[in-house]
Amino acid sequence: MNRTRSLVRRTAAVAAAGAAALVLAACGGNGDDTGSAGHGGHHAAASSSASTPASQGQHNAADVTFAKGMIPHHRQAVEMADLAPERARSAEVKKLAADIEKAQGPEIEKLSGWLASWGEEVPAEGAMDHSMHGMGGMMTAEEMTELEKASGEAFDTAFMEMMIKHHEGAVEMARTEQADGAYAPAKKMAADIIASQGAEIEQMNKLLGKD
Known part of the structure; x- marks a missing residue:
């Protein structure tokens, strides 16, 4: 009975860890994507604003x-x-x-x-x-x-x-x-x-x- 409980706990822990890893990976991926999109958007905006005076010049x-x-x-x-x-x-x-x-x-x-x-x-x-x-x-x-x-x-x-x-x-x-x-x-x-x-x-x- 104890072995069964221990096995169940271990399995649940592994599953939870795996799920957590997936969540972290997903978050990390989203964060990177968002970050890069955000930075990309920022750079695009910056280059756009920088190109305005450049074109005038x-x-x-x-x-x-x-x-x-x-x-x-x-x-x-x-x-x-x-x-x-x-x-x-x-x-x-x-x-x-x-x-x-x-x-x-x-x-x-x-x-x-x-x-x-x-x-x-x-x-x-x-x-x-x-x-x-x-x-x-x-x-x-x-x-x-x-x-x-x-x-x-x-x-x-x-x-x-x-x-x-x-x-x-x-x-x-x-x-x-x-x-x-x-x-x-x-x-x-x-x-x-x-x-x-x-x-x-x-x-x-x-x-x-x-x-």
């Missing part, structure tokens, strides 16, 4: 071309503007030059930062690409020398005539960026350039009596 070849072209273009405009305080006679020209320097200096920094973040080379300072002369309203070395030698009204006239040409080139580059670019901040900068430099072109034409 995508750039293309046109954005790179815009940044690489606009940096030396802006640098030359700032170089021209630097000549105005000592050479210009007109207060309007001096203010215009100060405005150009104030606007384009920070834009050069932004453009350089974008190129660096994209793994692209930032155009070296002072290393003017000769292929750019005649493109986008860039001044030649000879034209820059003439501007440096001018003063008074002659400087005012030469500065505005050259800067109109220079601005027109920048506006053209900005329009190309708006049409072909993909990077939202670059397209925003292009819109700002079109608006601000377009207004400065009108102002200079009026000062020259051409408008």
